[in-house]
Amino acid sequence: MLNILVCVKQVPDVDLVKMDPVTGSLIREGVPAILNPLDGNAMEAAVRVKEQYGATITAITMGPPAAEAVLRECLSVGADRAVLITDRAFKDADTLATSYVVAKAAEEFGPYDLIFCGKETLDGATGQMGAQLAERFGSALVTSASRILEIDEAADTLVTEREMETGIETVQARIPCLFTIEKTNYQPRIPNFKGKKAARFAEIVTRTASTIPGLDPSRIGAVGSGTIVPRTYPPERGESGVMIDEGSAERNGAKIVEILAETGLI
């Protein structure tokens, strides 16, 4: 039976995030935290593989304790185990430090035949986690995977489609393989009540800096990060325009003159 790892992240629902007009920072207060949408597609892809070939799925995330909500989402649609990596020591980790910790924590339930990540996250959008994890797991890497066509467990190979700007590419890869999943063919299913109920109080395996075996403290959190983010600020925006639709070119013209006169420009 295949052993599958699905890496997910809880992100703020960016549709609802507003900028503080004074400081320019993101106001995350009161904004619902959601499962990163492409991670939902990754989870769906994993569940479809499980349905077709049989598999054990471990869902893993790193984040604050509240991030267990996205793990319960994964459990409700078919994950068999959920691992929450949470510790203030992991704060301010970049992708380098995060992929190190995730790979280390995931080892406990590995080795994995298939690893699924969303193509990128809504908030950071670096798209780096998949590649870094593939390197750490020593697996093949298929980015922008849009459809898994065939898995041959005996031969340890699989065939998958990749979505390219120029078209669809069909590739063969060896197992173990990590996919970064595109949303195209993997609309997440709506969980059923049975799944929700079971997931509601299911055990979440929690790991901290001190309970992940062999973790090097110099490689985690801000210390272990190769990059720093000195400042986050919104793109500069011009004022939004006014739509003039008075029904005809003449009337539109007259309205423009009226507005210009009102603002003292003419």
Place this chain on the structure above:
Amino acid sequence: MKEFNSVSPEIAAQLAAVVGERRFYMGDRVREDYTHDEMPIYGKHMPECVCEVESTEEVSAILKICNDNRIPVTPRGAGTSLTGACVPLHGGVVVCTERMNKILGYDLDNMAVHVQPGVLLQDLAADAEAHGLMYPPDPGSKTSTVGGNVATNAGGMRAVKYGVTRDYVLALTVVLASGEVMHLGKTVCKTSTGYSLLHLMVGSEGTLGIITEMTLKLVPQPGMNVSVLLPFFDMETCIATVPKIKMANLDPQSIEFMGADIVESSSSFSGKKIFPTVVNKKDVGASILVTFVGETEDELYEKMEKLDALGQTCGAIDTLVVDTPTLKKEVWTARSAFLTAIESDTKYMDELDVVVPVDKIASYLMFVHDVGEEYGLTVRNFGHAGDGNLHIYACSNDLEFDEFWRRNKLLMQRCYTECARIGGQLSGEHGIGHAKKEYLEESVGEVPLRMMQAIKAVFDPNGILNPGKVVS
């Protein structure tokens, strides 16, 4: 038919003096938008002039001028009606309330809000929410004005639990055709104080007076909600479940139904397959979407548990839970876009907004589908299963307009006759306007219609208010 006068230059000057030149539009300054609502298929009519009003006093002055000169007046909000209700059939003056869009204040101790009629439903809903309250009526068109909602007694999806717009109107300021201003109702919880002119105004579609201020009832914002999708093999089994849900004392906020065809249209329109067409390897013929509100997760789980058990005994394929922010957004966006999805792949269409006893929904839908087939029209439908209010669309992509309209009229007549026969009503929430006027008598009966006409004559002896609509 009443004889009306047209807007002479002298009268135009008087009207312009009321609202000021900048809010008075005449001749070619009148935009084409004013000739129709969201169903232009019922015909377009140009008003002679448009007055954008900002106060009760202005409305009063305009009506006095028009009543004295027998000039028809058509009140209009955002123009989202679906029955031609705000279309100036006889020309004359359109009184547009869109600029009266202020939320005047909250009376939190009495859970009420005081608003002008041009406030958009979506703005009131958001503002009430920011005050920790909810304005329960939830008609599909969020960009409709609340004044228009009151004038049509609009309903919406939450009617199952909360009722309709009428149930939330505490007081109104109304300008009569004569220009007299009338204050109806008070901010009180109940009343038994003479005939309810307040409730006569609600749903009168601008034929008895023009609403210029409203006091509306609010309720505390529920702490949380969850939607549950029950997929079924076919529509009959699906609809037969609805009365059982209501009987089970689960107190749902809404129960919506959708057939496989509408789900298909919706996913090809949005490019996203939100509602499943296959569940547990079984084809889904129809689904109901049930929404619960509550204060705790435990409370909602208890309701879902009961619904799940009920669904199993009623033949539901599964019980799917829509409870994450992402799923809720996707599911309700898709549900709200059903009409747009139908419009997007339909050349001509007309709609029924009938309301039938809940136990008759399935058989009535079958009847309409059969009649549609007989006339070569495609019938699409979705709607509020919980209250029997059905939105059924007769559509055609191949026929020329005249032939479509001829067949459509035959279909409508038969469907309305059947609706009356099984104890239904002509309109659940869109109103009568002029599009459904000819079917009103069959729905309400000859004597009640005569009483309605008599009431109209008392309120508006010259028949200037929204002529050609409802009973005039």
